[in-house]
Amino acid sequence: MHKVSIGRKILSANEEYALQNSQFLNERKKLCLNMISSPGSGKTTILTRTINELKGEIKIGVIEGDIQTDLDAGRIRATEAPVVQINTEGACHLSAVQVSGALEKLPIGVLDLIFIENVGNLVCPSAFELGEAGKIVVLSVAEGDDKPVKYPAIFAKSKALLINKIDLLEAVGQVDFCLERAKADARKLNKDIEIFPVSAKTGEGMTDWYDWLKGKVNNLR
């Protein structure tokens, strides 16, 4: 019982900061999306391609969460998008107070959309609200089609699912991934989830994702 009550206290302190972040973003009519996946599902590649393709239409900033290194922030910086790095120094997820500090460092006035790239982890980040308008979960086809069933929380909570690396699907027999099974299992957990099968590497399927983002941003304008 003692352990449970500690968990609750930490979560609700985090939720207070998340609420502040949410109010800060809503007052300024900025869209904020929290991107969550296992390590190596392709979050950074999705972001760099999205930023480059939507230049001139949507001004994007990024809060980059990593345990260590600023490798991903460097990749974002190469697109010339504003980026703030958070190093969690071992922690397995971003917290709302960290995001609060990062939001202050971004040139928020000129941005339409802020992506938070969370620490690579399909489990823990789903339990920590950051003040985002929605979570985006990324699943690479190389990870297998059983992930929605095995790691349901993040699929249940996300606004959209990007099924990435579909270019690998075509390498016949090399990857065991049934797109229809993954989609059906995700929709059983979350009937409203938007699903985009994409290859951030080749660009396949990305247009639908861009259109969805543009729709969300235009709703706030």
Add this chain to the structure above:
Amino acid sequence: MHKVSIGRKILSANEEYALQNSQFLNERKKLCLNMISSPGSGKTTILTRTINELKGEIKIGVIEGDIQTDLDAGRIRATEAPVVQINTEGACHLSAVQVSGALEKLPIGVLDLIFIENVGNLVCPSAFELGEAGKIVVLSVAEGDDKPVKYPAIFAKSKALLINKIDLLEAVGQVDFCLERAKADARKLNKDIEIFPVSAKTGEGMTDWYDWLKGKVNNLR
């Protein structure tokens, strides 16, 4: 400061159970390995192939950790190896007390080697000792070669690294993974780490892994 001291207390309670598990295993001369990776790196496929290939030489049992479902335990059961399922119900790692309960349910007397398949998570499980003789980290080439640098803790602590899905390397240009970079970065963190590039699907490279396991088991006999 308060938060830090709570973290320490939980870890040391876990470490007490880990010590008990370690003594239980050592007294019986059983090898126990704790397998850790991101979701979908191929832990279960590595285990099923290893169990099947080593039948008659090494008797293997499995403790199967999952957040939900017994899909992986079902795959192990199909090999006829003894398996005990632990469902963490949302928790992001196995704890030593859970493993203690599972060890009691395995037919420990007839086993040579117990694999613990941890929850799919490259971050949290590395911080929780379970009483194992060693950790085994699995990295799939589809995840990218920057993972040792970005998630250093588990690479620093593991006895062996299996670089899995090397069959995907051959799909030219489809996966960005430099085997030499991943190996060099892992060895910078851990000069003694054994590295096995394998495909658990095709069997490529698995013989060296089997030989390493046989050596470890024979050392205890």
